[in-house]
Every structure is written in structure tokens, then in C-alpha cells.
Amino acid sequence: xxxxxxxxxxxxxxxxxxxxxxxxxxxxxxxxxxxxxxxxxxxxxxxxxxxxxxxxxxxxxxxxxxxxxxxxxxxxxxxxxxxxxxxxxxxxxxxxxxxxxxxxxxxxxxxxxxxxxxxxxxxxxxxxxxxxxxxxxxxxxxxxxxxxxxxxxxxxxxxxxxxxxxxxxxxxxxxxxxxxxxxxxxxxxxxxxxxxxxxxxxxxxxxxxxxxxxxxxxxxxxxxxxxxxxxxxxxxxxxxxxxxxxxxxxxxxxxxxxxxxxxxxxxxxxxxxxxxxxxxxxxxxxxxxxxxxxxxxxxxxxxx
Ligand SMILES: [Fe+2]
Ligand SMILES: [Fe+2]
Numbered sequence: 004x005x006x007x008x009x010x011x012x013x014x015x016x017x018x019x020x021x022x023x024x025x026x027x028x029x030x031x032x033x034x035x036x037x038x039x040x041x042x043x044x045x046x047x048x049x050x051x052x053x054x055x056x057x058x059x060x061x062x063x064x065x066x067x068x069x070x071x072x073x074x075x076x077x078x079x080x081x082x083x084x085x086x087x088x089x090x091x092x093x094x095x096x097x098x099x100x101x102x103x104x105x106x107x108x109x110x111x112x113x114x115x116x117x118x119x120x121x122x123x124x125x126x127x128x129x130x131x132x133x134x135x136x137x138x139x140x141x142x143x144x145x146x147x148x149x150x151x152x153x154x155x156x157x158x159x160x161x162x163x164x165x166x167x168x169x170x171x172x173x174x175x176x177x178x179x180x181x182x183x184x185x186x187x188x189x190x191x192x193x194x195x196x197x198x199x200x201x202x203x204x205x206x207x208x209x210x211x212x213x214x215x216x217x218x219x220x221x222x223x224x225x226x227x228x229x230x231x232x233x234x235x236x237x238x239x240x241x242x243x244x245x246x247x248x249x250x251x252x253x254x255x256x257x258x259x260x261x262x263x264x265x266x267x268x269x270x271x272x273x274x275x276x277x278x279x280x281x282x283x284x285x286x287x288x289x290x291x292x293x294x295x296x297x298x299x300x301x302x303x304x305x306x307x
Contacts, residue, residue: 004259006267008072008168011274013160015083016281018153022090023216025154027147030219031226032233036158037091038208039135041098043084045105046128047077049113053125054172056118060179066171073171076164083157096215101208108204119180123193126172130194130251131201133169133258136162137247138240140266145233145240156277163270170258177257191252 018025026033051074058070091098113121138145139162146155180186209230213219219226235242250256 004170004262004264006167006170006259006264008069008076008171009270010072010075010079011164011270012079013083013274013277014281015157015160015277016153017087017090017157018151019090019093021151021154022094023096023218025151027149028229028233029226030216030222031213032147032229034212034216034219035205035209035230035233036154037087037096037098037212038101038205040084040087041091041101041208041212042105042205044081044088044102045109047081047084048106049109049121050125050129050172051077052113053118053121054175057122057175057179061175063178066174066178069168069171070175073168076168080161080164083161087157091212096212098212101211105204108200112200119189120193120196122172122176123189124197124200125193126176126190127194127197127251128201129165129169129172130248130258131197132165133261134244134247135240136165136169137261137263137266138244140166141263142238142240144238152280156280159273160277163266163273166263166266167270173258187254194251 022037024030024033026036054070054073058067061067061070088098088102112124116124139158146158176190180190213223213226232239234240241248247261250260
């Protein structure tokens with residue numbers, strides 16, 4: 004499968020007043036996605052570094068170009084998630100504290116594990132991301148049709164591009180690692196390691212956000228049930244994708260054997276819609292953003 008990647012400078016203007024309750028399923032589900040957002044700046048840096056570390060060993064010009072665009076896409080995702088995380092912090096959630104914790108954890112792991120296992124972990128986590136991205140794009144209930152439009156746009160845009168570049172890190176692995184028993188073991192071990200790190204971290208970050216939000220008080224049973232349903236219920240993200248997850252352990256696995264490339268045809272129209280919504284002067288989101296910009300301009304003038 005040949006996919007030509009595109010770097011799109013999409014600017015999502017999140018509706019800050021709904022940072023704690025943007026998902027139609029309530030605060031606990033909102034904070035699950037919010038916790039994922041906290042993972043991205045440090046996580047995507049690991050992905051970029053891991054792929055970049057092998058760029059010189061790649062000869063194929065198309066793959067070289069794909070690596071550059073992959074890094075460009077992840078950098079833009081991080082830029083938007085940093086803004087998202089700062090909003091959480093402003094609303095009293097410890098997002099930046101958790102983000103710092105993750106930078107330390109992943110930085111330490113990168114040094115300890117070395118570049119081969121870092122790339123192994125990256126392709127495993129890109130598989131997780133691809134599974135979640137597919138869920139976001141194929142099931143409207145994951146983001147919720149009545150959820151805040153700006154957050155839906157944010158996650159949908161990220162999901163489209165994660166789908167578009169889901170095989171890049173994997174193709175780098177296949178290109179630079181000779182196919183032998185040891186490397187196959189390392190690739191699978193990378194998934195075991197990624198799983199052992201991802202779930203405790205996301206659960207801990209989620210709990211920290213949930214318990215820092217006073218509006219969740221007294222709603223924990225109902226809220227955690229909603230999160231459980233979304234992940235492991237009959238129509239849950241991981242229950243539906245269990246086969247897809249374990250396909251990773253096959254010797255001849257490739258991300259595009261789960262062919263959801265039909266979504267890629269929707270990206271241009273989607274981006275156009277996002278840009279158009281940003282151009283609408285009556286849009287509530289845009290008004291809020293403009294108000295913030297004026298406020299920070301006034302503060303900057305006062306400081307000068
Ligand atoms: Fe990303
Ligand atoms: Fe990615």
C-alpha cells in the first residue's frame with residue numbers, strides 16, 4: 004500500500020470553557036481523552052527521535068520523505084496538544100505536572116533502552132494509536148455526536164493523520180532491521196513493554212485528572228462505568244480491536260493489512276471544514292479565541 008503523507012498546518016481553536024466536560028458521556032470520559040492528550044508531547048517526541056535516529060540508514064527516497072513528513076505531522080500534533088494541556092492546567096488540572104513526569108520517565112527509558120528498543124516501543128505505540136484512531140474514525144460514538152465540536156475536530160484531525168502515517172515507523176524498522184529471530188523478538192518485546200508502560204500511565208494520569216476536577220465528585224461509579232464501556236464494552240474500542248491488537252505478534256504483520264485507507268480520502272474535505280469553521284465570525288469558539296488573543300496582547304503591551 005502506497006500512501007503519500009501530507010503535512011497540514013491545522014490550527015484547532017479549542018473551546019476552553021468545556022475543557023473539563025467536552026465529551027457527551029461526561030467528565031470521566033472527557034478526562035480519559037484529556038489524559039491521552041497529556042501523553043502526546045513527550046510521547047510524540049519519543050516517536051520522532053526514534054525514527055530520526057535511523058533516517059541515515061534509509062536509502063529509499065520515498066521512505067526518507069515519509070520520515071520527514073511523519074516528523075512534521077507529529078510535531079504539529081504536539082503543538083496543538085501542548086496548547087490543549089495548558090488549557091487543562093489553567094482550569095486547575097495538573098496536566099503540566101504530569102507532562103513533566105512523563106518527559107522524565109520517557110527520557111530515562113530512552114537512555115536505558117537504547118535506540119533499537121526505542122524504535123521497537125515506537126512502532127508498538129503507533130499500533131496502539133492506529134487502533135484508537137480507527138475507532139475514532141469508524142464509530143461516531145467514540146467522540147460522541149453531541150460532544151463539543153472543537154474537541155471532536157482536534158481528535159478527528161489527529162486520528163486522520165495517525166492513520167495516514169501508521170506504517171512509517173514500521174517501514175523504517177523493516178528497512179533497517181534484518182529479519183531474524185532476535186529482531187522479531189525485540190519487536191514483540193517492544194509491544195509487551197509498551198503495554199506495561201502505557202496502561203498504568205494512562206490510568207494514573209486519568210485518575211489524577213478526575214480527582215483534581217471537583218465536578219466529578221459523587222459521580223465516580225457512573226463515570227468509570229462509562230470509561231469502561233468505551234474501552235472494553237461490547238462495542239468498546241479494545242474489545243472490538245482485540246484481533247487487530249494481537250495481529251501485531253505475527254511474524255509477517257504490517258499495519259496496512261488492516262486496510263482503512265478509505266478514511267484518507269476524507270481528510271481534505273475535513274480540513275477544509277475545520278478551516279471554514281474558523282473563518283465564521285459568529286462562531287462561538289472563534290470569539291473566545293479572539294478574546295484570549297486580545298487579552299494576551301494587552302498583557303504583552305503592558306509588560307513592554
Ligand atoms: Fe500524532
Ligand atoms: Fe503517530
